[in-house]
Amino acid sequence: MSNAAVIVAAGRGMRAGGGVPKQWRDLGGQTVADRTLAAFRSHPRIDRIVVVLSEGDLDRASGWPELIVVTGGATRAASVANGLKALADTGTRNVLIHDVARPLVSPEVIDRVLDALDTHPGAAPALAVTDALWRGDGPRVVATADRSNLWRAQTPQGFHLDKILAAHEVSDGSAADDVEVAVAAGLDVAIVEGEERNLKITTAADFDRAAKLLRTNMDLRVGNGFDVHAFTAGDAVRLCGVDVPHDKALKGHSDADVGLHALTDAIYGALADGDIGQHFPPSDPQWKGAESDIFLRHAVSRATVRGYAIANADVTLICERPKVGPHAEAMRQTVAGILGVAPDRVSVKATTSERLGFAGREEGIAALATVALVAS
Numbered sequence: 001m002s003n004a005a006v007i008v009a010a011g012r013g014m015r016a017g018g019g020v021p022k023q024w025r026d027l028g029g030q031t032v033a034d035r036t037l038a039a040f041r042s043h044p045r046i047d048r049i050v051v052v053l054s055e056g057d058l059d060r061a062s063g064w065p066e067l068i069v070v071t072g073g074a075t076r077a078a079s080v081a082n083g084l085k086a087l088a089d090t091g092t093r094n095v096l097i098h099d100v101a102r103p104l105v106s107p108e109v110i111d112r113v114l115d116a117l118d119t120h121p122g123a124a125p126a127l128a129v130t131d132a133l134w135r136g137d138g139p140r141v142v143a144t145a146d147r148s149n150l151w152r153a154q155t156p157q158g159f160h161l162d163k164i165l166a167a168h169e170v171s172d173g174s175a176a177d178d179v180e181v182a183v184a185a186g187l188d189v190a191i192v193e194g195e196e197r198n199l200k201i202t203t204a205a206d207f208d209r210a211a212k213l214l215r216t217n218m219d220l221r222v223g224n225g226f227d228v229h230a231f232t233a234g235d236a237v238r239l240c241g242v243d244v245p246h247d248k249a250l251k252g253h254s255d256a257d258v259g260l261h262a263l264t265d266a267i268y269g270a271l272a273d274g275d276i277g278q279h280f281p282p283s284d285p286q287w288k289g290a291e292s293d294i295f296l297r298h299a300v301s302r303a304t305v306r307g308y309a310i311a312n313a314d315v316t317l318i319c320e321r322p323k324v325g326p327h328a329e330a331m332r333q334t335v336a337g338i339l340g341v342a343p344d345r346v347s348v349k350a351t352t353s354e355r356l357g358f359a360g361r362e363e364g365i366a367a368l369a370t371v372a373l374v375a376s
Contacts, residue, residue, distance in 0.1 A: 002047050002048075002090070002091050002092045002093050002094070003045055003046055003047055003092070003093070003094045003095070003096070003114060004046065004047060004048045004049065004050065004087050004090065004092040004094070004095045004096070004161070005040045005046050005048075005049045005050070005095070005096045005097075005098060005156065006049075006050045006052065006080065006083035006084060006087070006095055006096070006097045006098070007033075007036060007037060007040065007049060007050070007051045007052065007083075007098055007100050008052050008072075008076060008079055008080055008083065008097065008098070008099055008100060009023050009033055009036075009051055009052060009053055009057075009072075009100035010052045010053055010054045010057075010071075010072025010073075010076075010079045011023070011054075011072075011076070011100075011101075012054065021057075022101055022201055022202075022207075023036075023100045023101065024057075024060070025207070027103060027201075027207065027210055027211065027214070028211060028214045028215075029307070029375075030307075032100065032101065032103045032201060033051075033060075033100050033103075035103035035104075036098070036100050036101075036102065036103040036105070037049065037051070037064065037067070039103070039104075039105050039106075039107070039110070040096075040098070040110070042107075043107055043110055045110070045111070045114055046096075046110070047092070048067075048068065048087070048090060048092065049067045049068065050067070050068040050069075050070060050083045050086050050087060051064065051067050051068070051069050051070075052070055052071070052072045052079045052080070052082060052083045053069060053070075053071065053072060054071070054072050055071050055072075058071065068086050068087075070082045070083055070085075070086045075173050077168065077171060077173040077174075077175060077181070078173060080097055080168065080178060081168045081169075083097070084097075084161065084164060084165050084168060085165070087161055088161075088165065092161050093160060093161060094114060094117045094158060094159070094160060094161065095158065095159055095160075095161045095164065096110065096113060096114070096155075096156035096157070096158045097155060097156060097157050097158070097159070097164075097178050098155045098156035098157075099155045099200060101200050101201045101202065102154065102155055102198055102199065102200050102201070103201070103210065104197050104198055104199065104210060104213055104214070105155075105156065105198050106195060106197065106198065108195075109125050109154075109156070109192075109193075109194060109195055109198055110156060112125065112192040112193060113125060113156055113157075113158040113192055114158060115192075116158070116190040116192050117158050117159070117160065119190070120188050120189065120190040121159060121160045121163045121182075121187045121188055121189075122157070122158065122159045122160075122163070122164070122179065122182045122187045122188065122189035122190065123157075123158045123159075123189060123190040123191075123192055124153065124154070124155070124156075124157040124158065124178075124179050124189060124190075124191065124192070125154040125155070125156070125157075125191075125192050125193065125194035125195070125198065126151035126152055126153050126154055126191050126192075126194050127151065127152045127154070127193075127194045127195075127196065128150070128151055128152075129147045129150040129151065129152060130147070131147070132144065132147065133145035133146070133147045133150070151191060152194070153177060153179060154194040154195075154198050154200075155177075157177060157178045157179050157182075157189075159178070159182060159187070163182070163185075163187055164178065164181070164182060164187075166185065167181050167182050167184070167185035167187060168181055170185060171184065171185070197213055199213075219308075219374065219375035220311070220372060220373070220374050220375075221270040221271065221308065221372070221373040221374075222270055222370065222371070222372050222373075223265075223266045223267060223268065223269030223270030223271070223370070223371055223373070224265075224266050224269060224368065224369065224370045224371075225261070225262040225263060225264065225265030225266035225267075225268075225269060225367075225368070225369045225370075225371075226262055226265070226366070226367070226368050226369075227258045227261040227262040227265065227366065227367050228258065228358075228364055228365070228366045228367075229250040229251060229252050229256045229258045229261075229364055229365060230250070230251045230358075230363060230364040231248040231249070231250060231251065231362070231363060231364050231365075232248065232249055232250070232251035233248065233249065234246075234248055234249020234250075235247065235249065236249060237249055237250050237256075237322065237365065238250065238255045238256065238257045238292070239257065239258065239259050239317060239324065239327070239331060239365070240257065240259035240260060240263075240315060240317075240331035240332075240334060240335050240348050241257065241259075241260060241292075241293055241331065241334035241335060241338065242327050242330045242331050242334055244322050244324070244327050245322070246321065246322040250364070250365060251364075253282040253287060253288055253289075254280075254287055254288070254289060254290040254291070254292055254295070255289065255290065255291050255292050256292075257291075257292035258317070258365050258366065258367040259315050259317055259331070259335075259348070259367045259369070260292035260293060260295065260296050260335075260338075261276055261292060261295070261367070262315060262367035262368060262369035263296060263313055263315055263335065263367075263369040263371065264276050264292070264295045264296045264298075264299045265369070266313070266369040266370055266371040267296075267299035267300065267302070267303055267310075267371050267373070268299055268302070270303070270308075270371055270372070270373045271299075271302060271303060271306060271308070271373070273299075273302055276295055276299075279295070279298060279299075280294075280295055280298075293338050296335075296338050296339070297338060300338070300339055300340065303373055307375055308373040308374065308375055309341075309373065309374055309375075310339045310340070310341050310345065310371065310372075310373060311345070311372040311373060311374045312341075312345045312346070312347075312371070312372050313335065313339060313341075313345065313346050313347070313369065313370070313371045313372075314346075314347040314349075314369065314370045314371075315331075315335070315346075315347065315348045315349070315367060315368075315369045316349055316350065316351060316367065316368045316369070317348070317349070317350040317351075317365060317366075317367050318350070318351055318352070318353055318359050318365065318366040318367065318368070319350065319352065319359050319362075319364075319365040319366070320352050320353075320355065320359065320360060320362050321362060323350075324348075324349075324350035325350065328348050328349065328350070331348040332346045332347070332348050335348065
């Protein structure tokens with residue numbers, strides 16, 4: 001069984017402000033359209049996606065090469081019809097029609113609509129009306145209204161493709177949504193449970209609500225890294241990007257910066273992206289003597305590409321000597337610069353092992369690092 005989604009994004013809604021149509025405004029680091037599309041692109045039961053854009057916005061689709069892009073019509077109904085027609089010969093059985101302005105739709109809502117299509121030709125999410133209803137004349141209440149069996153409609157509204165295509169062909173184009181088109185054509189439409197979170201962005205206040213909801217559903221990743229380097233002959237050690245005078249140096253294929261190595265592995269760990277040895281093999285001569293900020297910058301770039309920012313980083317250096325305290329602030333500033341964050345998001349501290357183990361015998365230095373990544 002093949003399922004498709006039609007994302008209706010051809011509107012020019014400007015009531016939300018911002019100077020551009022709401023689907024192209026930023027919402028937590030992504031456009032509203034990108035967030036909406038991500039909900040369907042990542043869903044395992046959606047096989048193809050059609051995006052309906054206005055003619056002037058078609059160039060925005062260059063970043064979506066795997067999607068079907070069609071031009072919208074003069075009305076929402078015409079835009080939906082264009083999207084449905086693009087699926088006519090694709091083998092699609094079920095289609096979900098979704099407003100681009102609902103970027104917080106959950107996988108569970110999508111699943112509920114798809115499941116209902118097993119037994120109904122149409123299905124849509126909704127929330128029961130629980131507030132009292134009034135009829136007004138300007139600012140004055142003139143009557144009450146019965147709220148029994150009233151529902152607040154949401155999208156995606158799902159249908160058997162052949163049925164909704166046929167319904168649109170006989171519709172006069174005045175329907176408020178696709179459920180109205182379906183009901184007018186005699187289709188049985190099941191109501192499934194919607195979510196308050198699945199709000200439609202219309203005004204500036206809706207943007208504020210959506211941003212708050214995103215913050216309460218934060219995608220947070222935490223990783224840790226551990227590294228050890230032995231001492232060798234020398235006159236300084238490189239720790240967290242700072243050269244600290246000492247009667248020894250640290251031995252390693254690169255500059256042996258044990259603090260930056262641990263922090264680099266912490267970022268790779270948070271991403272489930274291997275470790276420093278996989279990305280920069282010690283057997284590769286090009287990394288001999290390399291400065292370790294190269295490795296850390298690479299890890300940061302891997303996080304950035306996947307949509308994550310550094311929330312904070314904490315590095316603990318374990319050694320008897322040299323004394324880290326006098327250099328800790330310089331280390332914090334250096335690490336913050338490499339990570340691209342404010343210094344107050346970086347901690348560098350030191351401890352001893354109470355003269356126990358290799359660090360206690362002053363045979364080397366160990367480092368433990370923890371990093372938190374948050375979806376940007």
